[in-house]
Amino acid sequence: MPKVISRSTVASSTDAQPTASSTAALRVYYCICGEFILVIDKVLSALPRRRTDNAIIVRAHDSEAGKARVFKLNAVAGDPLVIERQSGGHERQFRLDCPRCTLPVAYQPTPGPVKSSEYLYILPGALTQMQGQIPSDAFDGEVTTA
Ligand SMILES: [Zn+2]
Secondary structure (H helix, E strand, C coil), X not given: CCCCCCCHHHHCCCCCCCCHHHHCCCEEXXXXXXXXXXXXXXXXXXXXECCCCCCEEEECCCECCECCCCEEECCEEEEEEEEECCCCCEEEEEEEECCCCCCEEEEECCXXXXXXXXXXXXXXXXXXXXXXXXXXXXXXXXXXXX
């Protein structure tokens, strides 16, 4: 059994205090190295995914299309990437890395702090709810899906 360490990291955060009602439903996600990365008000598996790269879409701001998720991401800014899409377009991604092992865990379409963009994208297979376990979708990209 993996050892689950206390959630004091989450509880001690001072910004973005969740309300009492949302606290009960908050989910905690870890990098595969065991570092705490994300606390969010919904399971990631229930969130929509991008068709281009299967990244999990986290809405960071309210709009007419939907309400923003309540979340807090523990990550540091990584290298910006330019991705070439099959449609011929280009997309800039500003990576957010795990502060401990520096693996990329998420990205935003614009530079700046977390939540500066309308959406945050979580890389598929990057996070797990069980500290010390590899997420079940970590190798999804290597399997051809119909
Ligand atoms: Zn890590």
